[in-house]
Amino acid sequence: MASRKAELAMPKPDMTPMIDCVFQLMIFFMLTLKFVQAEGNFDINMPIGQSQGTADPLAQDLKVRMIADANGNLVSLQMGSRKLGNDERAFVQLNGEILRAIGGTPGGPASKDTEVEIDADYNLHYSYVISAISACTGRFDERTKNVVRYIEKIKFAPPRRPGN
Amino acid sequence: MAMDAPEVDMTPMIDCVFQLITFFMLVINFESTQADERVKLPESEIAKPPKVKREDEVTINVGFIRNADGSKRVKDPLVFLPGEDVSISQMTPRIKKDLQMYKLQHPGDGIKTTIKLRSDSEVPIGAIQDLIKLYQEEGYEKFALQAMEEAPKE
Numbered sequence: 001m002a003s004r005k006a007e008l009a010m011p012k013p014d015m016t017p018m019i020d021c022v023f024q025l026m027i028f029f030m031l032t033l034k035f036v037q038a039e040g041n042f043d044i045n046m047p048i049g050q051s052q053g054t055a056d057p058l059a060q061d062l063k064v065r066m067i068a069d070a071n072g073n074l075v076s077l078q079m080g081s082r083k084l085g086n087d088e089r090a091f092v093q094l095n096g097e098i099l100r101a102i103g104g105t106p107g108g109p110a111s112k113d114t115e116v117e118i119d120a121d122y123n124l125h126y127s128y129v130i131s132a133i134s135a136c137t138g139r140f141d142e143r144t145k146n147v148v149r150y151i152e153k154i155k156f157a158p159p160r161r162p163g164n
Numbered sequence: 165m166a167m168d169a170p171e172v173d174m175t176p177m178i179d180c181v182f183q184l185i186t187f188f189m190l191v192i193n194f195e196s197t198q199a200d201e202r203v204k205l206p207e208s209e210i211a212k213p214p215k216v217k218r219e220d221e222v223t224i225n226v227g228f229i230r231n232a233d234g235s236k237r238v239k240d241p242l243v244f245l246p247g248e249d250v251s252i253s254q255m256t257p258r259i260k261k262d263l264q265m266y267k268l269q270h271p272g273d274g275i276k277t278t279i280k281l282r283s284d285s286e287v288p289i290g291a292i293q294d295l296i297k298l299y300q301e302e303g304y305e306k307f308a309l310q311a312m313e314e315a316p317k318e
Contacts, residue, residue: 029188040211122290
C-alpha cells in the first residue's frame with residue numbers, strides 16, 4: 001500500500017515524444033539554415049531621357065573605355081586618352097586618376113558634379129565593369145573602415161555591338 | 165532480487181538540444197533573398213548593402229546554365245525567373261506584365277522600383293545593358309548592380 005502511494009505521488013513523465021519533437025525541430029532548422037554572404041550594390045540612375053550615352057549638360061564627363069578580347073577578357077583600360085593597362089594595377093591607377101579629376105577632395109563639389117561614362121565592349125565580362133565602377137566610386141579606408149566616395153554618378157555609353 | 169534498470173539522466177542532453185534549437189532559430193533567415201545560386205557574383209571591396217532599405221525593388225538574376233565541370237551549356241546568358249529561365253530578348257512581355265501589376269497596386273504613382281541586377285561575373289556587359297534598356301523603355305529609372313562584398317585586402 002505504501003509503495004503504491006509513492007508511485008502516485010511521483011508520476012514519471014514520458015520524455016520520448018518531447019525529445020522526438022525537439023529532434024525534428026532541430027533537423028528542420030539545420031536543413032533550412034543557409035549562410036548567405038553579404039552583397040552590396042552600385043546604384044545607377046538611368047532615366048529614359050538620359051539614356052545610355054546621353055550627356056547631362058551640367059555634369060563634367062570622364063570617359064572610361066574598356067576594350068575586350070574575343071573571350072570577354074580585358075585587353076585595355078583607358079581613361080580619356082590615357083592607357084592604364086589591363087591588370088589589377090590598372091584599376092588602382094584608375095582610382096588615382098579619378099581622385100585627381102575631382103581635385104583630390106572626395107565629397108567636394110567636383111565629386112558631386114562629375115559623371116563617369118563607362119564605354120565597354122559588348123562582350124566584356126561583367127566582373128571587369130564592376131571593378132571599374134568600384135575604382136570610380138571610391139576606396140575603402142582602412143583607418144575608418146568606411147568607404148570614401150569619389151563619384152556618385154555613373155552611366156553607361158551605348159552598347160558596342162560586335163560588328164558595329 | 166531483481167535489479168532495476170539504471171535510469172539515464174536526460175536533462176543535460178535536452179539542455180544541449182534546446183540550446184541548439186535556439187541557435188538555429190536565431191540565425192535562420194526566412195526572408196526570401198531572391199538570389200539564384202547559379203549566379204556567381206563578382207567581388208568588390210566597396211560594394212556595401214544600402215543603409216536604408218529600398219521602398220520597392222525587383223531582383224533579376226542573370227547567368228549561365230553550366231555543366232558540372234563549370235563549362236557553359238549555352239553560350240548566351242539567361243534570366244533566371246521563378247520556375248523558368250528565359251533569354252534577355254524574351255523579357256519584354258514579362259516586364260510589361262510586372263509593370264501592369266505595379267500600376268494596379270500603385271495607381272497614379274511614378275515607378276519607384278529599383279531593378280537589382282544580380283549578374284554572373286562572366287555575363288557580357290552588353291547583355292546587361294540590353295536588359296537595362298528594356299526596363300528603361302518601360303519607364304524604369306533606378307538600377308543597382310550587385311556585387312559580393314569582398315573582405316578588405318590587408
